[in-house]
Amino acid sequence: MSRGISLYLHVHQPYRVKPYSVFDIGEQHEYFDLRDDSKLNNEKIFHKVADKSYRPMTAMLQKLLDTHPDFHFSLSITGDFIDQAEQFAPDVLDSFKKLVASGRVEIVAETFYHSMAFFYSLTEFEAQVEMHRKKIHDVFGVTPTAFRNTELAYNDELAKWADAAGYKTVLAEGWDSVLEWRSPNHVYRPVGTENIRLLLKNYHLSDDIAFRFSNQAWNEWPLTSGKYVDWINTSLGDAPLMNLFMDFETFGEHQWADTGIFTFFEQFVGEWLQQDGAKFYTVTDAAQSAEPAGELSMPTTVTWADSERDLSAWFGNSMQNEAAKHLYAMEEDIVRSGDEKLISDWRNLQSSDHLYYMATKWLTDGDVHAYFSPYDSPYDAFLYYMNAIRDVRWRIMKLHHLGHDYESAVADGQKVHEE
Amino acid sequence: MNILMLGWELPPYNSGGLGVACYHMSKALAQQGATIDFVLPYTAQHPGVDFMTVHNATGLRPEDRVHMGSYDSKYMESLETLDGVDVEDAGDLTTMRAVQKHYTKFVEGLAPQIQPDVIHAHDWLTMEAGVRAKELTGAPLVVHVHATEFDRSGEQYGNPVVHEIEQEALQMADRIIAVSNITKNIIVERYGIPADMVEVVHNAIDIDSFKGYEYDQRDYRYLEDLKHEGYTVVATLTRFTVQKGLTHFMRAAARACEKYDRLVFLFAGDGEQRDELIAQAADLGIADKVYFTGFVRGKQWRDVYSVADVFVMSSVSEPFGLTALEAAHHGCALLISKQSGVGEVLKSILRFDFWDTERLANQLVGIALSPALESSLKDGVKEEYAHLSWRDVATKCIDLYGRVKSGVFA
Known part of the structure; x- marks a missing residue:
């Protein structure tokens, strides 16, 4: 039986507000243009993260695509990121374009501005999703078929909206209190929807990389690719799907290069694919790779942040x-x-x-x-x-x-x- | 554990936070079983001090000590004038140096009788006596730094004589306690003491001492009326000295009023800068918005915290800053200069460099405009300050005494 990993990486940089003072109000209207040495200089931060993460990780992903014809993955890229990349580092955007041009990298739809508009104004939310769709088409020449809301903030209403809007797949956190006895390693059908399918993040295995990888106090440190492949196999059992969702900046920025994160990742992809019937999927292919195991309802909003996994x-x-x-x-x-x-x-x-x-x-x-x-x-x-x-x-x-x-x-x- | 504790003041005869800190620390130590002999430079009754033996080094009455408080270092004469002069000839106790000499002489007599396990000296006025007691008894000396001369003198250098006293005692000490990392850094960088000699023990607050107080809105009735009209009351409560950065605060107040009219400022306290501050308020055109109370204690003092919405600590150099915890207890939002040690133990506060009047003005207006910000700061800090207890301070001191006695650091 085949089993696969859907790796999905989220790419985002906000426009941080500078120390905009009460004395600036009505005097000057630039909120995001700090040019000093502080942590609020958006351009400086973009360059820093580009050097530490975007450039080395896109190069690594490109290499993996070139080496392994069966390697697939997905990205969500916010409008805020694309705007800043166009402004500060066009070469970074070119690297992402080249990845997508392989035909094996799916881009996931979301709001242009990484916003929480869904919870305040449906009109504004839809306007931003449309802006993002247009921008992705202009830059990458593709139209997304999967949807994720900002911070994976998901509830039944969002699923119904995405279904009505024609998306085939929607992403959410596989949080225990919602899943109860169920496993995140299956495809689900959101309650009250017609066609759309739901993929759930396996947070245990995602967070082993995203949060714990470099933690020397962790009793599993250091994490090796062999051990990680074993864990995934154990977690899957007879289930078809492992959803690894995390920030793109995990690689090189949250976990620095000197932790060995890049080497680990390269080895992991190779070792996984060496196994019989082991695959990598894009999220839309992943959702079609198996029939829904059942219907799932999340009346209350669940996100992928903090120990509460709510909007707090x-x-x-x-x-x-x-x-x-x-x-x-x-x-x-x-x-x-x-x-x-x-x-x-x-x-x-x-x-x-x-x-x-x-x-x-x-x-x-x-x-x-x-x-x-x-x-x-x-x-x-x-x-x-x-x-x-x-x-x-x-x-x-x-x-x-x-x-x-x-x-x-x-x-x-x-x-x-x-x- | 017998402790010879060398202090300069205890409530109610204190001129600032030093006496309050010594009182609560001694009480908490006594509650943990320590026997304390506490030496004061004057004679008075201290209600509620029954947990230790108080010794009076002179017959001075508290009210005779004009310009002899622990914060009056600029009145300190040169060491030479009295060096070599016999204490009996030191005159009539009208100078600080004379009182200090008497104090040291007294301790020289007392220490061998007590044979303490440890000598704990608080700030520069008692440091010489601490060194002498160590020489006479061989007991280890712990010097507790609540403020250095650099702190007391604000942006100026301070009194070189006092620097010399501090320098010598810090070098002679077996262990040094600093009330914040800010103070530790000064001890290390400006007195050249190795960092591993200095331990940081932050001060605390005794919530029980505020029991039985009820705010009746009477002392500052006019300000209460203004609050009903939507004004935000911004207060500070301190000695009016250069250390406190009040002229910077006043400029920030004027700047804030340019953007937002419904602000009033309560300057509670007294000191050498009082006239200068009054004139400055007038020069800046905000005299009608600034209220000077003069020196306050008791109910008037607590009511300052109660009437205030926002409490500002603008110190140029503040080793700790106990008043911030008192203000937090009474429900104020706190704006604390980055040069104040109390900021190291609180998170739900806004901070500014003492010289950054634009930033402080911006914070003042921001709070006045936003009830959500004001209540978030108030609620947040209420959660935090209560965790700081004198019992924990005493536990840390006893642990340190044990280590210093066994010569672990020798």
Whole structure:
């Protein structure tokens, strides 16, 4: 019986908000253009991650495609990433294009801006998915058939939406409390859908690479490719599918080259394929490789982040909820303004990363947040972000000649429109 | 464990955080079974101090000690003027140096009688006595640094005589306790002490001492009225000295008012910079927004924390900063300079460099504009400060005494 791995790597860089001060509001409208030596200089970070991860990992993947005709994998690439790659490092984008041109690399659909719009505005969400579809087609010449929402934030409603939108496959976290006795190593059918199929991340084996690989305190350290192949075989048993989902930046950025991550990965792909009937799939092929083992329902949203696997990393405290409320309260006035720069600034402020930096879940996940945050504290992240939101509001007022009633109404999170 | 504890003040006769820290630390040590002989430079009754033996080195009354507090190092005369002068001839105890000489002489007499297991000296005024007690008894000397002369003098150099006293005692100490990493770095970098000689033991807060207090909104009624009109009350409570960075804070206050009108500032305390600060507020055009209380203690002191929404610690160099924990206990959001040690033990705070008035102004306006930010800071810090207990401080000290006594570091 054949069994396969669907490897899916997520590629993203946000536009981080600079220390935009209350004194900048109404004075200058650039939120993402820091050019100093700090961790908020987007261009500098992009170059750093390109050197550590994007360039060596795309080269490695290209080599694996060239060496193994049966190697397949999938990528999700955000619009934020593509924009920055075009701006800062076009060679990186060319490397990704070459991978996709092999015909063995699938690109997964998502929102252009890595946003949580699905939970605030379906109109805005659909607009961003459409923008992403168009961008992917323009850059890579392909049209995605699988969908993933930002941070794998998934529930039954999302599956129904993706089904209606014509996607064949949708991705989610294989979280124990939802699966109960079931295994993530099967294909499922989301409840209430017609055609779409659901793939679930095997988080144990995904996180062995993504989070534990370099941890010398881990009793399985060092992880070898042979041991890892054994684990996958054991986990699969008679099941058909191993879904390894993780950040692309795992390779070289989260796990540095000197941990041996690249060598490990190269050996692992070769050793896996040496086995009889062992394959690599793209996510859409993976979903068609076996019949659904059953129907699955996730009424409550599940994500791939933190020990809670819920939305609390983005909407877990009052600052995050305030920020999101004020952001989306401006939607209709922004969109109808027709001001491209204003719309794009507003959409860049929708990246879920901004909310993530405001998380205050210190006790259990604090370290992870601190690692991924370029700000001194979540409170600083909130301060700068809110100042940018206020400036966006100021720009709307100027454009639409609105007065202070508008400001105070929007400040209360109401949607207000000029007649 | 017999401890000879050398201090300069205890509540209620304290001029700042040093006396408070000595009191709670001694009490927690006594509760863990230590016997403590505590030496003070003056004579007074200290209600509630029944857990240790207090010795009075002079007959001075607390109120006679004008310019003789532990923070008054600039009034310290040169060492030479009294060196070689017999203590009996040192005059009428009207100078700090004379009191210090008496204090040392007293300890020289007391130490051999007690034969302590360890000598624990707090800050520069008691350091000479600590060194002498070590020489006379052979007991190990622990020097506890709550502040150095570099901290007390703000952005200036400070009194060279005091630097010399500190330098000598730090070199003679068997072990040094610093109240923060900031202070440890100063001891290592500016006094040239090896880093492995210095251990950091952060201060704590005694929540029990705040029991029985109820805020009645009466002391600062005008500010309460302004709060009802939507004003945000920003307070600081401190000595008005260069160490505290208050002129920077005042400039940030003025800058914040340019962007947001409904802010009021409560400057509670007193000190040599008071007139300068009053004039500065006027020069900056925010005199109507800045309230000076003068020196406060008791209920008026606690009510400062209670009326405040935001507490600012703008110190140029603050070894710890106990008032920040007190403010947290009373429900304030905290803005703490990066040069303040208390920031090392709190996460739910906003920080700024003491000189960065733009950043502080931005933080002030940001809080005033956002109830979510204000409540997140308040709620977050309430979770954190309560974990800092004097019992843990005492446990760390006893562990250190044990190691220093057995000569592990020798």
